[in-house]
Amino acid sequence: xxxxxxxxxxxxxxxxxLKVYKANDGFVAFEKAxxxxxxxxxxxxxxxxxxxxxxxxxxxxxIKWGFLPNNSWPHYVVANADESEPGTFKDREIMERNPFxxxxxxxxxxxxxxxxxxxxYLRGEFWQLAAFLDEKIKDLEAAGFLGEKILxxxxxxxxxxxxxxxxxxxxxxxxxxxxxxxxMGQPRLRPPFPAAVGLYGKPTLINNVETLTNVPMILQKxxxxxxxxxxxxxxxxxxxSLSGCVKKPGNYELPLGVTYQELIFEHGGGIVNDxxxxxxxxxxxxxDVVVADDFCxxxxxxxxxxxxxxxxxxxxxxxxxxxxxxxxxxLVSKTVNFFKxxxxxKCTPCREGTFWMDSLTKHMMANESxxxxxxxxxxxxxxxxxxxxxxxxxxxxxxxxxxxxRFRADFETHVRS
Amino acid sequence: xxxxxxxxxxxxQGILARYPAEGKRSAVMPLLFLAQRETxxxxxxxxxxxxxxxxxxxxxxxxxxxFYTLFHAEPxxxxxxxxxxxxxxxxxxxxxxxxxxxxxxGVREGETTADGLFTIEAVKxxxxxxxxxxxxxxxxxxxxxxxxxxxxxxxxxxxxxxxxVTAEQEA
Numbered sequence: 001x002x003x004x005x006x007x008x009x010x011x012x013x014x015x016x017x018l019k020v021y022k023a024n025d026g027f028v029a030f031e032k033a034x035x036x037x038x039x040x041x042x043x044x045x046x047x048x049x050x051x052x053x054x055x056x057x058x059x060x061x062x063i064k065w066g067f068l069p070n071n072s073w074p075h076y077v078v079a080n081a082d083e084s085e086p087g088t089f090k091d092r093e094i095m096e097r098n099p100f101x102x103x104x105x106x107x108x109x110x111x112x113x114x115x116x117x118x119x120x121y122l123r124g125e126f127w128q129l130a131a132f133l134d135e136k137i138k139d140l141e142a143a144g145f146l147g148e149k150i151l152x153x154x155x156x157x158x159x160x161x162x163x164x165x166x167x168x169x170x171x172x173x174x175x176x177x178x179x180x181x182x183x184m185g186q187p188r189l190r191p192p193f194p195a196a197v198g199l200y201g202k203p204t205l206i207n208n209v210e211t212l213t214n215v216p217m218i219l220q221k222x223x224x225x226x227x228x229x230x231x232x233x234x235x236x237x238x239x240x241s242l243s244g245c246v247k248k249p250g251n252y253e254l255p256l257g258v259t260y261q262e263l264i265f266e267h268g269g270g271i272v273n274d275x276x277x278x279x280x281x282x283x284x285x286x287x288d289v290v291v292a293d294d295f296c297x298x299x300x301x302x303x304x305x306x307x308x309x310x311x312x313x314x315x316x317x318x319x320x321x322x323x324x325x326x327x328x329x330x331l332v333s334k335t336v337n338f339f340k341x342x343x344x345x346k347c348t349p350c351r352e353g354t355f356w357m358d359s360l361t362k363h364m365m366a367n368e369s370x371x372x373x374x375x376x377x378x379x380x381x382x383x384x385x386x387x388x389x390x391x392x393x394x395x396x397x398x399x400x401x402x403x404x405x406r407f408r409a410d411f412e413t414h415v416r417s
Numbered sequence: 418x419x420x421x422x423x424x425x426x427x428x429x430q431g432i433l434a435r436y437p438a439e440g441k442r443s444a445v446m447p448l449l450f451l452a453q454r455e456t457x458x459x460x461x462x463x464x465x466x467x468x469x470x471x472x473x474x475x476x477x478x479x480x481x482x483x484f485y486t487l488f489h490a491e492p493x494x495x496x497x498x499x500x501x502x503x504x505x506x507x508x509x510x511x512x513x514x515x516x517x518x519x520x521x522x523g524v525r526e527g528e529t530t531a532d533g534l535f536t537i538e539a540v541k542x543x544x545x546x547x548x549x550x551x552x553x554x555x556x557x558x559x560x561x562x563x564x565x566x567x568x569x570x571x572x573x574x575x576x577x578x579x580x581x582v583t584a585e586q587e588a
Contacts, residue, residue: 084541084544086504087505088542089544089546123544125560125562126544127561128559128562162435162443162446163447164485165487166487168541168542180443182440182443182445182446182471182481183477183481242547243546243547244504244505244508244546249509249546320504320505320508322508331504334503342541
């Protein structure tokens with residue numbers, strides 16, 4: 001019995017070899033799409049599966065595919081492989097170990113929106129991985145799965161990798177497009193959205209690596225099968241990147257709806273040194289800091305239940321676990337410093353706000369602050385909220401506000417007497 | 418056309434072929450990687466070469482180089498040991514690991530070893546949080562990951578590279 005849908009290399013050794021992948025139903029879905037399905041039917045099947053974007057926003061994938069207008073050509077597809085959120089390391093494992101399933105998903109998406117050119121935008125640090133994917137793409141060209149008139153049909157597709165060069169902001173889809181066009185990675189004003197005006201001004205579909213990797217199985221086994229996994233509003237499986245103070249950090253592919261309790265204590269082996277768990281963050285550094293009480297730990301990790309119960313988005317499901325030894329004020333100084341470093345500088349609230357939050361927390365860590373500085377820090381964060389051009393600025397405030405509200409004592413220990 | 422182009426003509430043709438004619442400037446980042454392949458930094462004269470190839474201004478090329486952390490305007494050690502000290506890695510001891518590596522190499526963060534081989538840098542998240550402490554090694558036109566590190570393992574890697582470089586110099 002195969003256990004995995006996305007991390008299939010854990011079931012099937014050598015699945016990064018085209019022969020092995022093909023022997024394990026590889027490209028059955030792509031061939032079915034090309035020969036037996038109209039592009040709109042492919043999109044409809046993905047829509048019916050209710051797959052949601054795995055990059056963090058959770059937007060329904062099939063609906064996104066349907067946004068590209070049919071009166072403006074060419075269309076482009078871009079796989080977002082810029083994985084840079086602190087705490088996230090799932091896309092890397094997919095691409096390194098199960099590359100063909102990801103590429104097949106990208107190829108099906110490209111067929112669905114009738115794009116003849118697709119790009120994989122990888123963060124520059126994935127230099128080795130880009131070379132590896134280039135080899136896999138060559139294998140697909142040699143086997144006739146990519147190129148002109150694929151498998152005897154009229155459909156042609158080319159895939160190229162493109163390396164970023166070290167900028168978290170390029171995971172934001174419009175900044176990614178700027179970067180791919182050879183510019184500084186700064187977000188665009190929206191609307192227009194990339195579906196209408198994207199890469200080189202043309203309609204563009206951008207999907208996360210994990211999202212695309214779901215697609216071959218959905219087409220092969222059907223939307224009903226996919227919806228039988230996970231929860232009603234969050235169907236399917238998710239890769240949870242588990243890090244921080246756990247005994248067994250790593251990627252865990254589980255149905256959406258698994259609880260924090262099960263993820264951390266059954267799969268993650270519990271807390272290091274059997275310490276007490278203090279707090280959790282579910283979307284990497286871009287998270288609320290949530291008190292890990294019983295109510296929180298019993299929360300099913302799905303898009304809707306996280307919002308309902310603990311008022312914190314599931315995001316990319318990059319769960320960072322904090323135990324009782326972690327100073328939450330220190331934690332905030334780390335996340336704020338990250339966002340200050342990664343702010344692209346385009347909009348004032350983010351550029352200035354992250355600078356001041358970084359400065360305030362640095363002084364706190366040096367025990368040079370007063371109690372009023374804690375309130376000032378919180379107030380800077382609140383003044384940024386709702387005013388930034390893209391999500392980065394908003395994300396930078398989430399840990400700050402929730403940490404000050406819920407763990408103020410940790411900040412007070414840094415106040416000079 | 419120019420020095421960079423003449424040196425890597427075939428490779429540059431391959432890079433340009435990845436993008437549509439109207440998207441020629443997409444090649445600017447691949448060309449910056451190419452320009453710093455040998456020396457580990459982008460020499461000033463390469464900026465105008467890249468500008469000419471991609472059809473944009475030299476200022477634009479310079480601002481792109483400055484925006485992204487993997488491009489370097491200044492020479493440093495042949496190898497940059499870039500240690501992630503972001504939150505998840507720090508929870509697994511990467512900050513004290515960085516300090517110890519610096520101590521062993523006799524440098525402070527940001528500095529280069531006396532033999533000119535290694536520059537130690539603290540960097541942001543590298544998507545390897547479950548295998549911390551870790552670093553990436555940027556040098557010789559490559560970027561490689563080294564995960565599940567401790568001071569002993571890393572120092573062995575450092576000594577191996579030193580031996581390799583010495584052997585190169587003798588040959």
